[in-house]
Amino acid sequence: MRGSWWGHPAGQAIYQVSEALADHPDVVVNRLVTGKVTYVHRRLWPALLAIGRARDPWQTRRLSRTARSLLLRVTRQGTLRTDRIAGPKSRVSGAARELEDRLLVHTEWIHTERGSHARRLMSWDHWARRQGTGLRAGASRGPVKNARSAREILERIVNELNARCGADGRLPWQVSQPNAGARLRR
Secondary structure (H helix, E strand, O other): OOOOOOOOOHHHHHHHOOOOOOOOOEEEEEEEEEOOOEEEEEEHHHHHHHHHHHHHHHOOOOOHHHHHHHHHHHHHHOEHHHHOOOOOHHHHHHHHHHHHHHHOOOEEEEOOOOOOOEEEEOHHHHHHHOOOOOOOOOEEEOEEEOOHHHHHHHHHHHHHHHHHHHOOOOOHOOOOOOOHHHHHHH
């Protein structure tokens, strides 16, 4: 389906399915493909963690000062809610989105006690412990030896889906690279 599904006749059913997927214990929700909500199955968590923990140049280059400060706080504390951070809300929200877009933190949307929405930012180590993944920092599992091999695994999957569906989904490190997936399609 192209465009927004909110106005689609099946919009309510789509919403219910998306909520059920998000609540499934074998799924983590992330903005992984083209900055859109992506449901990542447990078998891909080692790859996601390797990438999130890597802090590669594509993740850290040109981060705003606010985002760097926020990343440091999340790394130290493990988790941090955006509604509890002092400063202009738009600046805090923008910095949180920078970290989320670059997979530097795991993000969950929450309803606050006041009835508003906020992001809960988590370090990947905190998220892995909370999920009980058994994936410690620096540990490799299966074909995921490092962030590079993790990126290759996800690129292969996205390229296959793009070919099958006639889509052009991109991963965060590919955004500035036109047709970045073409090299893996051969």
